[in-house]
Amino acid sequence: METKAKRILIADDEPDILEIISYNLGKEGYEVYTAKDGNEALERAKQLNPDLIILDIMMPYKTGIEVCRILRTQPIFEQTLIIFLTALNDESSHIKGFETGADDYVTKPISPKILISRVNALFRRIQKEDGKVLKIGNIVIDPIKYTVVVNEIEAILAKKEFELLFLLASKPGRVFLRNEILSQVWGTSVIVGDRTIDVHIRKIRQKLGIDCITTVKGVGYKFDI
Amino acid sequence: METKAKRILIADDEPDILEIISYNLGKEGYEVYTAKDGNEALERAKQLNPDLIILDIMMPYKTGIEVCRILRTQPIFEQTLIIFLTALNDESSHIKGFETGADDYVTKPISPKILISRVNALFRRIQKEDGKVLKIGNIVIDPIKYTVVVNEIEAILAKKEFELLFLLASKPGRVFLRNEILSQVWGTSVIVGDRTIDVHIRKIRQKLGIDCITTVKGVGYKFDI
DNA sequence: TTTCCATGATAACATTATGTTTACACAAAT
């Protein structure tokens, strides 16, 4: 369960800024790509499908706000993080930016330290699902130690069982379709029989001893207290 | 489709700022509460369990950063949104803030417009998931959790029942012809008898316990409170 | 009032989805 390096696309028409930001974010372990205007930003975004896009607002061909608006209409970019770079005191831009669906903005002149903090903070929020211990009711699921504790008693789950439980528990109450479960736990390229999920569910229920997984017939399974 | 008002706690030692922010966020439809120092912020946070906490960094007794750090150690506040208010150009505070787990910060002097934008942006990000929940009167229909809650009591519907109810409830008051219902819920290729819809309607009425589906004789059914 | 018709109600029936068990291949641990 390792985290892949996050991919960041930066679009700005000033080569200096591109270089400074690239350098600093690269040093932080991010995979950094650049674009020098609005059109290129769109192109590269589609190619790369980055985790975060940093857009200067004032760019040739298309402004950052236009780029953002176009991206947000596409489902693939609905969740993509977007940060705007904007001149200080340009309040109307800030507001337009947020309305367009930006996640944050950073004012120029840019301080690398602040930018990095912001970027990290955004990712931290998104990533909360990975890497963090889940506590639901009297169940504690620790994806790092790979343990499940129910009422102070540790249950030992096999890998697939754990992954399945973790998936369900990551969004308690939410129903996961069998397809979703397959693609998240087994991956898209693997083909397994229909009963496989059930069998794992059964084993989890058995090992945990309590009934925390609800069947929604014809739909899927959900984790519930 | 009303969402419950989000609860915001603001902590700052300057009464003027409290008032300005309270007024503006209140106007936006948020439920606003205030605290005038770090200790009070902690107390009120525990009482209120707000959706968002806005913390001034410089406060008597405990700084915003300390408050944030304390809150973040508690599971209940793990997901709570936190915004820091900070003096302009105090870079080190920004950084500490994000490291402590802040979700955003806003620099003083505060522009109400910007603050509101930020607040809205944060909530937008969080809410993306519950966006599809239908709330009509005292009925909550959640297609993600696949639950129907009537007067705080959960009714368990089967798949077809749920889909049928969801269809009707998606446009309360509008009459759906039997044909429409068939094609939306059963699909165009399936052929079922005439009584099938009635039977499902009946089951829904029975399970929900209240009469929220009206028959329009000779036409179809509609969802009504 | 009577007739007609759409729908309500019920139970029997058909169909699926899931639960359960066993067996087996394979990997990991001893």
Added chain:
DNA sequence: ATTTGTGTAAACATAATGTTATCATGGAAA
């Protein structure tokens, strides 16, 4: 090399759901 644990498949059992047939009911039109 042997044992143990894990993941998958197959076969079957069970329970939940969906559908139909049938009859009852109640309101509107004649």
